[in-house]
Amino acid sequence: MSYQALHGETVPFRGHNDYQSEAYLARPLTPGRVPGVVVIHHMPGWDEWITEVARKFAHHGYAAMAPNLFVRHGPGDPDDVAARARPAGGAYDAEVMGDVAACMAHLRALPNANGKIGVIGFCSGGRHTYLAACTLPGIDAAVDCWGGRVIVDDPKEFSPQRAVAPIQFTSQLACPLLGIFGNDDKNPSPDQVNRTEQELQRHGKNYAFHRYDGAGHSFFDYGRPAFRPEQAADAWQKVFAFFNKYLIAAAAEQSAAA
Amino acid sequence: MCSYIVEKAALSGSAKGRGWMKIDTAHVYYDHPFHAPLDHALGIDFINAANGGRERVAIEISAESARELVRAILSALESGEQEHTAAQAASPTIAVAG
Numbered sequence: 001m002s003y004q005a006l007h008g009e010t011v012p013f014r015g016h017n018d019y020q021s022e023a024y025l026a027r028p029l030t031p032g033r034v035p036g037v038v039v040i041h042h043m044p045g046w047d048e049w050i051t052e053v054a055r056k057f058a059h060h061g062y063a064a065m066a067p068n069l070f071v072r073h074g075p076g077d078p079d080d081v082a083a084r085a086r087p088a089g090g091a092y093d094a095e096v097m098g099d100v101a102a103c104m105a106h107l108r109a110l111p112n113a114n115g116k117i118g119v120i121g122f123c124s125g126g127r128h129t130y131l132a133a134c135t136l137p138g139i140d141a142a143v144d145c146w147g148g149r150v151i152v153d154d155p156k157e158f159s160p161q162r163a164v165a166p167i168q169f170t171s172q173l174a175c176p177l178l179g180i181f182g183n184d185d186k187n188p189s190p191d192q193v194n195r196t197e198q199e200l201q202r203h204g205k206n207y208a209f210h211r212y213d214g215a216g217h218s219f220f221d222y223g224r225p226a227f228r229p230e231q232a233a234d235a236w237q238k239v240f241a242f243f244n245k246y247l248i249a250a251a252a253e254q255s256a257a258a
Numbered sequence: 259m260c261s262y263i264v265e266k267a268a269l270s271g272s273a274k275g276r277g278w279m280k281i282d283t284a285h286v287y288y289d290h291p292f293h294a295p296l297d298h299a300l301g302i303d304f305i306n307a308a309n310g311g312r313e314r315v316a317i318e319i320s321a322e323s324a325r326e327l328v329r330a331i332l333s334a335l336e337s338g339e340q341e342h343t344a345a346q347a348a349s350p351t352i353a354v355a356g
Binding site: 042043044045047074076078079080082083084086087089090123159161216217218223224225226 | 261262264266285287289290291292293295296297301303311312313314316
């Protein structure tokens, strides 16, 4: 095996409205230029699992930055902060989009950045990813992992924090999109996934959806009964093949052509 | 799924985590837990909202456990209140001469 090294640490950055925020940044220490990936956490918050995901990307040759989207709910252990964010309704879409855009800029400014940026999110972070891919400029590839409420069927699910259904912005999607879903999931349901796909087709977007039988919500999460090792292993392979194509191979082709 | 649905209960009492603290509110929800190895858990955060709610005493338990806990709470209240009511009735009263 070739030499491996990575570095992971909490870094400060200026987020939405110049808010003093924080993120976990994991990056390879091996030579060469690398793409950046913004990793958007799920409702349980900026937890250990999301830092592990960031390190997984670093292991595979990406600089991965996972912002603490609940930072505005004060200091403390991530679970305590998430416990304060929950009754407050979570993070506002505008805050999340601003923080993600700031992370993208941070990743682009790394000395060994190759200029390509991906975004991936899980659960509520999957919804944020879909919204970012449709509304933020400069994303080269996006991965929505079981993002719920991309389609909102019940108006009661709207809130001041999540006042829009990201599906309405599909015509603006400006990057390739990968979707990972479990067919036993209820949010998003298979029907909602199908309707999202129809909307992507209607607008002629570059996308690929992978649906897994025998898997439900959060089937990557090895700490829960929902974990499905075979489906998760296959889906991770698809994630890395997708990012490799659009973030690594595409950058190499552009460098060769220059 | 990630929900933000939280039931709030007004309380009067204390809870002990790192140390004792006064509590006035319970946030109750059923969603992904942080620590318990469950897909969904009933979570209760006991906080002192009047004091900013920064500290909490928390539990994450299975739905079945939550229902058992509710049953045990109601049972303990019923039997305990009966005991204390009976004890009060049996205790000698002091007659005060007029």
